Amino acid sequence: MSVVGSGPNGLAAAVIMARAGYEVSVYEAGSHFGGGLWTDRFEGFDGSFDVASAAHPMALASTFFRAFEISRRVEFLTPRVSYGQAMVGRSAVAYRDLGRTVDELGRSGTGWSRVMRPLLANIDAVRGLSGLELRAHPSTVSGAAALASAVAGFSTLRAEARALAAGATAHGAAPFGSLAARFVGAVLAAEAHASGWPIPRGGSGAIAEALVSDLIAHGGRLHADSTVNDLREVWKPGDIAFLNIGPRGLARIARDKLPTTYVRRLERYRYGNAASKVDFVLSGPVPWADARLQDAGTVHVGGSERDVSSAERQAWRGQVPLAPYVLVSQPTRLDRSRLPQGSSDEVVWAYAHVPNGSAVDAVEMITSRIETFAPGFRDLVIHREARPAPYFASVNANFEGGDVLGGRVDAAQLLTRPTVTARPWRTPIPGVYLASAATPPGAGVHGMAGWHAARLALRRIGQAAPYLGID
Template sequence: MGKQYDVVIVGSGPNGLSAGIVLAAKGLQVLIIEGAETVGGGTRTSELTLPGYYHDVCSAVHPMGYLSPYFKTLPLEEFGLEWIIPKASAAHPLDNQEAVLLSKSISETAHNLGIDAEKYQKIVTPFVDQAEDLLSDSLKPLGIPSNPLLLMQFGLKALQPATFYSKHAFEGERAKALFAGCAAHSVLPFDKFFTTAIGLMFLVTGHVENWAIPKGGSQNIANALAAYFKSLGGELKPSTKITDYKQLPDAKKYMFDTDPIQLAHIAKDQLPPSYQARLNKYQFGPGVFKIDYALDAPIPWKDPRCLDASTVHVGGTFAEVAASEKDAWEGRECQRPFVMLSQQSQFDTSRAPEGKHTGWAYCHVPNGSNKDMTQAIESQIERFAPGFKDTILAKRTMTTQDFYQYNPNYLGGAITGGAADIFQLFTRPVARIDPYSTPNPDIYICSASSPPGGGVHGMCGYHAAQSVLKSLKIR
């Protein structure tokens, strides 16, 4: 007879690892099973192009990871995690004018915005001043907020579609473009409710601290979490793909850091058909097409200040970004896509050989799209950085299918745990009083398909683990 565990967790992404840490810290016997050879899920780093060039396979820049209310309580620095803070969070280049820069200084950012400088400061300052409460209340399931008035003030703006909010909040194109780049992280068309929430939240995080990157690559977030988990007595079992519940060792409780469809498949004999049907109806939203670059030199931006930002939002005006996101949602590949680009080697020399650089760029595409977007992405970068193509030494592309093969949580190339529209923002994966529970009292979900959703912050795993502790009657 095999070992009896208190909890077995399937999947070692940041949420699975966070859940494991919460439970192991309570003295429980916890096993995390991972299908791949290494832990990490969406936080892995690899030499994808040439030897010595270290690319983040999925997530690259981590404002929510650095500011995570849970990660802040963990001694991850003692386990090898080192954060690098760039000079600016995001740059948004525009045609025939200076780029807009989002940096920690509200006044410096506002100074970029011309006619909207004063309005912008009035909008973000109250939320930045109380960012700790705002993040804590936003990164948890529905319940009683710690600061109800603040959350109500934020919610009145956050509820609005980004197109409506931008039209009424700002006059000039510069502020609208900056907001559009941040709102596009929602992976939703801008006429959807709550797209303003994502835009405002990314602006606020950029003023709390410039968007951080982990030294050496995103893999080091996972490595630090895993090392801390093991220091608490937790066990890790990599290279073990779970496709059937019968493969799991004996345990009191099981947690799944997987998407809802995998959960429905693996636990098909343990969950009622009606609940499985609801899991199988889960909406994932657009996928992504990504390119990793080995570069001979820094990207030659027309505005060299773009090199100060860990992230560059490449897409032009608000209207252009909005059109790109709408196309992806409605099943079309945009010919001038909005591109999210990261240049980690500007701040972390360990990512590339001396004098060389890495580039990381992706755009949103229809779920399951098999179209090669290389030319469209590079044309957009060349638009604001003429001569970029001449710096390319090697590149590697990833289609939506490549992402799915890399991580089966990314169905159709959707990397954020599923669409966060009004129908799934608060009821992911299905509507339940305890969203982490299932009709089977021994089975829980803790992935980005549960509240509060996508991002490397570990909060889905943290809150799911609280639910498990409650069921085990452990305070």
Template structure:
């Protein structure tokens, strides 16, 4: 009998397996697809030689993950590559607000008044990423805060909605930059604690960057898989699990799946009936005949580029997708250009590039035209660089990754109380009514992102269960 079986070989499932194997437990991972990776994969989606990330591409929380930092993943092939600028948000006039590794450089891009306001906002957290990340990403019921004063300051500053925090800024570049940071979780700007989301994204850029993995996001998953095997764990692909009886006997079962799938497989009935899935995304991967022709010089140097005219446009796009049930006419776009720092991802002189906008959950329309019209506003001539495109709306994303229910890449709406308390209102979010069954996906705290912390937190619950058994 195995100590633990993990279902799903995404970053959280692999992390949970590694954490258990590091403590001498026998662990096996079962993955439905023919390769591991979950939301951290790399594939030739368009043309031969163009290596795209079907989902996550830039990884601020991966580079700054408290659990990844304890693993020798560099020995197993993971290398972080940093663009000159972590992120830029260009304006229609060719200017840009930038998120730099330096707080001072970021402030300088925001003007005199808002630059000073930004420095004051970030000053209490400067140099404290590692304690904040540990305290922010772990459960208070399982680990005492390392720096409770700074965590309390983060709660006071970021607990209110982002729309309140943005009132600190007088001019549109700073407001737009911050609104875009919150937009990464696909939640309206007036939601509770969304201010903290923007602060954590910004602090990550200053402290650890927003890097890509050399060769693509698959490198993260592959490094975790190699490390797991080195610890004695096993990984089985092409193994779809429809019920618990499909798995070998084990003392614990850990699911890197959506709550819906776990309830179906483990026979939990309506246990997660109150869990909400959020807005979906519409994503386009591009093979380009050269770099994106941004009018902003800063955008050409950035790994990630946020695209929208102003904070009002961002707010309207997020409301349309998450509250109004319609696709926005001018979508807020998150784009990543890995080739800026990793030219080996495409043939010489060519580039890979991806962009996504927010749409209602399960939406089956085509947002390609709206995405490219938006890109042309900030990068005239973009369409002329396109060699090929791979399009994935909510149905295609859900078919590719079962955790993306309705195209929700966050595996659950990250707004309201569900931003903080997921998947249920409980102090033990990784446990289920079946004592030996656990949930470790990003439907659990701390939520979406390639950081492995949901797997780490779930592994703690499994340790306690196995010790008590």
């Protein structure tokens, strides 16, 4: 039984199948296992950084990772401030504690409370509706109502709360302001007050290591530097294969086995904005004008909802924004294991949204954008490494054009990943399943696409797997 690609969904399927008694072989094009779960060493500086995913609200919320008992295997550090929206003057801060968030939002607080409380009261249903949980909940109707009211209610919020919502809304690979973007924003904002936005001690690679060691313990084998160019290299009729790859990747490696109409649909799959990233080492914490942001795991840079909207719309129109929306993670505020003992330096992970395919180097635009909200930032930089969008496309074929979320999430593609079908993880080739961010529930580290695909495969062969309640 083969798995092509070792991202979180590929490894989730591999772990489940190995525990169900199958001989599992994972083929990974890259030299590390984990796909977007990847912690590396800086070049020419002693310290580590997350190349891709940094904050993991979905890992703690997902059915797969909960059943896998990820928090027993990996230590998660949860910041007091889940995320902040850097603003000129007073910033907006989403504490893990909703009450404190509401208090500090002042006049904006009532609106935030009105939108968030119903989401939190129905958080299991919200997770179910967002695909992070498998089963329908008794409170699904109230969860759906809470989500609908958040999606509608974001635009009625006062300035600070509205900016807080905008920062979460701009996360997804969805056109800013669309229903899909607001839906993603509502779920992420709710998790800020539910599980929080934790980071794994040591970096996201720790999650990959936990999956890989469980797989090996159950007899699995992994092969690095093994790009699969043709499905026949790893699969023959009667076998099972899980493809942790994008729709166009599937069309590339299995074109002659797939109906032409299905291939055409795969090739029509669309991608969203790209990420142009810079990893910094600073000689001290980011000097945020609003000192509360120093406690944040993640900071959205920033400004008002109008600023975020204008930057995002430019990127969607194919223009490199002058003042882009920048996602900043400050892992060493919590996790000192990423730097040598005794160091007082700080690691800062930052990426800007740029048009898909843009090769722009974001060093200057990210530096000056952060400087706007943290005067003196530039002077603290002692090391930096730029990773423009083509870098991401070159290290992971799923990140087409540098879209690190593996595909656009507009209302249509939210429901039809990658095509219109009730079982999107199943391909027309018997025994071959697609399990990647291009299938529901989409991007992020949750393993749920792998879980669904493995579940379908086990059902098809009539095997009830006791492990992880998958039967």
